Amino acid sequence: MSAPVRPGHTVPADDRAFVAAVDAALAAFLRGEVENLAAISPDGRHLVDAIASLSRGGKRMRATLCYWGHAAVDTPATVDIVQAGVALELFQTAALIHDDIIDRSDTRRSMPSVHRRFEALHAEHGWALDGTHFGTSAAVLTGDLCLSFSEQVFGSLGAAAASGTRARLVFDQMRMQVLTGQYLDVLEEVAGPSREPAEAVARARTISSYKSARYSVERPLVLGAALAGAEADLIDALSATGLPLGEAFQLRDDVLGVFGDPALTGKPAGDDLREGKRTVLIGFALQQAPADEAAWLSAQLGRPDLDSATIERLRTILIDSGALRRTEQLIEDLHRRAVTAIGLLPAPVPVRAALTELAGRAVSRQA
Amino acid sequence: MSAPVRPGHTVPADDRAFVAAVDAALAAFLRGEVENLAAISPDGRHLVDAIASLSRGGKRMRATLCYWGHAAVDTPATVDIVQAGVALELFQTAALIHDDIIDRSDTRRSMPSVHRRFEALHAEHGWALDGTHFGTSAAVLTGDLCLSFSEQVFGSLGAAAASGTRARLVFDQMRMQVLTGQYLDVLEEVAGPSREPAEAVARARTISSYKSARYSVERPLVLGAALAGAEADLIDALSATGLPLGEAFQLRDDVLGVFGDPALTGKPAGDDLREGKRTVLIGFALQQAPADEAAWLSAQLGRPDLDSATIERLRTILIDSGALRRTEQLIEDLHRRAVTAIGLLPAPVPVRAALTELAGRAVSRQA
Numbered sequence: 001m002s003a004p005v006r007p008g009h010t011v012p013a014d015d016r017a018f019v020a021a022v023d024a025a026l027a028a029f030l031r032g033e034v035e036n037l038a039a040i041s042p043d044g045r046h047l048v049d050a051i052a053s054l055s056r057g058g059k060r061m062r063a064t065l066c067y068w069g070h071a072a073v074d075t076p077a078t079v080d081i082v083q084a085g086v087a088l089e090l091f092q093t094a095a096l097i098h099d100d101i102i103d104r105s106d107t108r109r110s111m112p113s114v115h116r117r118f119e120a121l122h123a124e125h126g127w128a129l130d131g132t133h134f135g136t137s138a139a140v141l142t143g144d145l146c147l148s149f150s151e152q153v154f155g156s157l158g159a160a161a162a163s164g165t166r167a168r169l170v171f172d173q174m175r176m177q178v179l180t181g182q183y184l185d186v187l188e189e190v191a192g193p194s195r196e197p198a199e200a201v202a203r204a205r206t207i208s209s210y211k212s213a214r215y216s217v218e219r220p221l222v223l224g225a226a227l228a229g230a231e232a233d234l235i236d237a238l239s240a241t242g243l244p245l246g247e248a249f250q251l252r253d254d255v256l257g258v259f260g261d262p263a264l265t266g267k268p269a270g271d272d273l274r275e276g277k278r279t280v281l282i283g284f285a286l287q288q289a290p291a292d293e294a295a296w297l298s299a300q301l302g303r304p305d306l307d308s309a310t311i312e313r314l315r316t317i318l319i320d321s322g323a324l325r326r327t328e329q330l331i332e333d334l335h336r337r338a339v340t341a342i343g344l345l346p347a348p349v350p351v352r353a354a355l356t357e358l359a360g361r362a363v364s365r366q367a
Numbered sequence: 368m369s370a371p372v373r374p375g376h377t378v379p380a381d382d383r384a385f386v387a388a389v390d391a392a393l394a395a396f397l398r399g400e401v402e403n404l405a406a407i408s409p410d411g412r413h414l415v416d417a418i419a420s421l422s423r424g425g426k427r428m429r430a431t432l433c434y435w436g437h438a439a440v441d442t443p444a445t446v447d448i449v450q451a452g453v454a455l456e457l458f459q460t461a462a463l464i465h466d467d468i469i470d471r472s473d474t475r476r477s478m479p480s481v482h483r484r485f486e487a488l489h490a491e492h493g494w495a496l497d498g499t500h501f502g503t504s505a506a507v508l509t510g511d512l513c514l515s516f517s518e519q520v521f522g523s524l525g526a527a528a529a530s531g532t533r534a535r536l537v538f539d540q541m542r543m544q545v546l547t548g549q550y551l552d553v554l555e556e557v558a559g560p561s562r563e564p565a566e567a568v569a570r571a572r573t574i575s576s577y578k579s580a581r582y583s584v585e586r587p588l589v590l591g592a593a594l595a596g597a598e599a600d601l602i603d604a605l606s607a608t609g610l611p612l613g614e615a616f617q618l619r620d621d622v623l624g625v626f627g628d629p630a631l632t633g634k635p636a637g638d639d640l641r642e643g644k645r646t647v648l649i650g651f652a653l654q655q656a657p658a659d660e661a662a663w664l665s666a667q668l669g670r671p672d673l674d675s676a677t678i679e680r681l682r683t684i685l686i687d688s689g690a691l692r693r694t695e696q697l698i699e700d701l702h703r704r705a706v707t708a709i710g711l712l713p714a715p716v717p718v719r720a721a722l723t724e725l726a727g728r729a730v731s732r733q734a
Contacts, residue, residue, distance in 0.1 A: 033543075037543070040544065040548075040551070043550075043554055122557060125561070126561070127558050128560045128561070133471075134556075137553045138553060140469060140510075141465070141549055143511070144461075144510070145546045147514050148514075148546070155522070155535060158529070162522075162529060163522045163523045172515065175515040176403060176512065179414070179511050184410060184411070190489060190496050194495070206407070
């Protein structure tokens with residue numbers, strides 16, 4: 001069922017060399033920027049140091065998808081795909097810095113989140129006034145700087161990413177879509193309780209589609225292809241692959257956020273419940289649980305003081321209402337759709353193998 | 368003493384038509400983006416509505432300086448200078464949204480600041496959980512979206528702003544410099560009390576130079592010229608004009624932040640003292656006041672509960688120590704340097720007239 005690929009079109013079997021090149025290029029870019037900021041003041045480097053430290057821990061999923069999207073194109077246009085990966089990873093770093101302020105997260109990638117890092121700097125030096133507010137302020141600015149860096153690197157791609165190209169449009173849309181999706185997510189936390197429960201799954205799927213499926217999977221894949229000068233057919237085929245794959249990936253995240261093993265996920269048990277995330281999993285429970293249980297569940301979400309007994313009761317509702325089963329079924333459906341779309345992709349074997357592997361992880365990963 | 372200008376090089380006598388065109392183009396751009404976000408969800412428009420509302424009130428100082436920088440070039444390259452103005456104003460709107468989170472400002476341009484606007488939306492609908500945190504989260508995301516918009520519009524300038532051009536470099540530097548300057552500013556609020564008082568003025572001038580003089584005046588002026596394809600001589604001459612002019616402008620702001628008439632500035636009396644801004648004016652007092660008064664002054668800065676009697680005592684120290692007089696002298700010196708530089712500008716009369724007028728306002732404005 002696979003579409004034809006030109007026999008001479010070969011790509012490396014894996015992305016390890018690419019990931020290593022992204023790591024090196026990202027580090028080199030940030031070393032240059034440390035110089036620029038330190039030239040203003042020795043303290044200027046605090047900002048770039050925070051970015052460098054956080055960005056080192058990334059798995060480079062978005063960069064890698066951009067690489068495979070690029071590799072899917074038979075005769076790719078000349079573009080520095082490593083720099084495209086760096087631009088995506090810098091954007092992701094910026095998003096994480098601001099996300100951790102929004103989610104009040106203390107840690108990220110097993111280190112203090114950036115606002116906590118600056119708060120610790122404040123405490124360490126015994127500085128004056130409110131260290132927590134200093135931490136938030138510094139993290140807002142660090143995230144903004146990192147957004148600028150992302151754009152700076154993306155702009156350096158030249159003609160392939162110039163104004164009016166498909167790649168530029170994809171990049172601009174990606175930013176707009178993820179920021180809108182994140183807003184809808186925080187809005188749902190506060191507005192969800194008073195909105196129509198029958199629509200809870202539909203609302204959660206919109207959020208998941210924009211803040212995750214498109215941003216983390218579909219747009220990076222399409223961006224790589226667009227930078228390589230792909231035809232519309234291939235772009236559409238990659239999009240049809242990335243959307244179900246990305247949604248399955250996020251739904252797995254949602255399940256792990258409630259049922260995951262803290263020893264494997266690195267996050268406290270039931271973390272998503274304390275944050276009040278109204279995911280697809282929660283949406284199914286709100287729609288399917290008995291009314292009194294649904295109301296009780298809704299009232300617990302977002303309470304930072306949820307104890308383990310309450311988390312256990314919430315889990316029981318998610319299981320007994322069939323919400324967990326429905327979510328797992330949806331993951332399987334989406335996985336099947338992704339695998340079918342991968343089969344139809346007119347792309348070399350390593351590209352399809354990498355996407356198949358990623359789709360498999362959406363179903364089976366535990367962290 | 369003025370440098371030669373080609374006789375045929377004429378420009379409009381004022382910038383009113385340009386400002387009207389920027390207002391219209393900015394509104395049109397945001398109308399288009401409302402559609403894009405509303406297509407994701409009707410709630411998506413909250414973000415663009417907040418940007419549109421805030422951006423309507425701007426004086427367009429940065430756009431206007433970009434216009435005059437462009438007009439200084441004898442045979443300008445083809446570029447849509449109105450769109451360049453829109454990009455600058457969108458960046459400024461984003462900076463204000465995040466700045467108001469950092470400074471905990473309730474109002475901006477006589478309206479609620481963006482985080483307060485979202486907090487009010489939360490209260491109005493009686494939504495769940497913490498409305499203040501929702502306001503901050505939504506404002507972080509709105510500022511990020513506005514940063515992306517700024518870049519999107521700047522990118523649309525095409526070849527004149529493409530990667531590797533001087534204009535692109537100026538724009539990238541501008542963002543990096545203002546974000547670093549803002550960080551040094553919040554750092555000085557907390558670290559200043561424990562740092563060498565003898566260096567307080569030097570530190571304050573670095574902050575003022577990067578977060579204000581360059582960002583608000585020098586970079587926009589140079590950007591306009593760079594977009595028009597200016598030679599290095601003209602760029603240098605505009606830079607030599609913009610730096611003293613911009614610093615004088617900021618020092619006047621600092622004086623008004625402590626001694627301004629609330630009826631004219633629209634800000635509460637002594638607002639900068641409550642925020643704990645360690646400006647050049649404060650720096651002179653820390654260096655020149657008797658040690659006990661300087662220590663007392665330092666300890667009051669940043670206390671949100673400063674009463675009017677304490678503010679009056681702080682003002683007296685600023686006057687008696689000679690700090691106000693030194694700051695006014697510095698404004699005059701900088702004004703003189705700016706006027707001399709304007710005289711040497713090889714630019715048409717309206718350009719020099721506009722810059723002379725702006726320099727005059729740095730000395731004499733009351734709001």
